[in-house]
Amino acid sequence: MSVSLDLADPKTRPAVDAAGLSPVDVDERTSLIGMSREELGEALAAVGVPAKQVRMRTAQLWHWLYVRGVSDFAHMANVSKDLRNKLDAAYTIARPEIVTEQVSVDGTRKWVFRFPPRGAGRPVEIETVYIPEEGRGTLCVSSQVGCTLTCTFCHTGTQRLVRNLTAGEIVSQVLLARERLGDFPDVDTPAGAIVPSEGRLVSNVVMMGMGEPLYNFDNVATALGVISDGEGLSVSKRRITLSTSGVVPEIVRAGEETGVMLAISLHAVNDELRDELVPINKKYPLATLLEACRNYPGLSNAKRITFEYVMLKGVNDSMEDARNLVRMLKGIPAKINLIPFNPWPGSRYECSDWDQIERFADYVNQAGYASPIRTPRGRDIFAACGQLKSESERMRKKDRDRIELLN
Structure with missing residues (x-):
């Protein structure tokens, strides 16, 4: 027998529209997921990372995203809190x-x-x-x-x-x-x-x-x-x-x-x-x-x-x-x-x-x-x-x- 799991709690799931899609708050932040290394470097520069640090910071983010698989900036332990806050304000790495x-x-x-x-x-x-x-x-x-x-x-x-x-x-x-x-x-x-x-x-x-x-x-x-x-x-x-x-x-x-x-x-x-x-x-x-x-x-x-x-x-x-x-x-x-x-x-x-x-x-x-x-x-x-x-x-x-x- 196949198993089907509805991963949203029915007690808290929001009402759905006529198409069966729940309304969501639109997150205007740009996702870093899927960016090339060059694009990721540009995103870091845009939040104030000095040019001489961009390559190193890009490698850090790349590791956290694709080796460790994190979906929250707060989990990036070797990234400063200040930079994590700046990244979180401008970008998202949330899953669908x-x-x-x-x-x-x-x-x-x-x-x-x-x-x-x-x-x-x-x-x-x-x-x-x-x-x-x-x-x-x-x-x-x-x-x-x-x-x-x-x-x-x-x-x-x-x-x-x-x-x-x-x-x-x-x-x-x-x-x-x-x-x-x-x-x-x-x-x-x-x-x-x-x-x-x-x-x-x-x-x-x-x-x-x-x-x-x-x-x-x-x-x-x-x-x-x-x-x-x-x-x-x-x-x-x-x-x-x-x-x-x-x-x-x-x-x-x-x-x-x-x-x-x-x-x-x-x-x-x-x-x-x-x-x-x-x-x-x-x-x-x-x-x-x-x-x-x-x-x-x-x-x-x-x-x-x-x-x-x-x-x-x-x-x-x-x-x-x-x-x-x-x-x-x-x-x-x-x-x-x-x-x-x-x-x-x-x-x-x-x-x-x-x-x-x-x-x-x-x-x-x-x-x-x-x-x-x-x-x-x-x-x-x-x-x-x-x-x-x-x-x-x-x-x-x-x-x-x-x-x-x-x-």
Whole structure:
């Protein structure tokens, strides 16, 4: 049985508006989370830190934020009280609100995080998922609130795009997940949590949550620079994967500026079907996409591109599809991740039969592509691939349905 935790005390939780979002006091302070080292140095200079001390103070803050994982300036023991007060007056390092935390029967965790309003906007919510496996723990991170791409097999695609997440909001997902899992010094892992038996609990990060990362390129690139910094969160670039549905103009740039691993949300072997499943294909068809993949910086057998392929019964799972897939990827250092379709309310597809998935996998494996079948994780809490959708969007839909019934 899955466990769902509402982390707000119902006795003290404030009233909610029609969208299910609680009103909050807008904090006008700028967040230091997600800033590059240069930006952090500029922020320190702005509160009066002498130029000759900026580099040292930047290193101190970086350590407290990303090695120790503190979320309160008062806990920065080797920073003077005067500077802590100045920083607290001008900036914030607060975490987003955790609305809910769900734990699947297989140990997968899904959080709904709420970020405060920006400017004249409203609070927004996104979902972040932690997948524990033997030897590693993978955090699936969101880059946007909603999505514009309308991939027909993806639940997020049924939600309109609200806005891009900032670099700080992307990094905050990693910070809060590590905090909740006990992956910072002096923080305990929750009793009974399913986590890797040794090593770091969040060892891998995948930009495969809500949204298209390459439509929020600058913020994603800045965030990945913070996440991969060797003196902070220190997640190896080989353990960070950026997944795109095929925003061709940004693919080579992503390799040049981030250096992380690339995954392509493929799902079809011809343009006619991909136009339906992944509509961005109408703008950047397969030939254009595959050419960009061949030019991905650093591409080699040691740094392969992952091609994600969701298995849809009677749609893209025939052995002819398998043969065409192998033929299409010839010459590209690649591996193929086969993803059994994860159903969601209102979806029109079915998952391929398991024996057909295995036949498909055997064929592409024999052709020289590592093609593990990604075992569905977290289905019981809608945390599996293609199932993410913010709670606030679901609440808005419920409100619309109630209004229609009343009318």
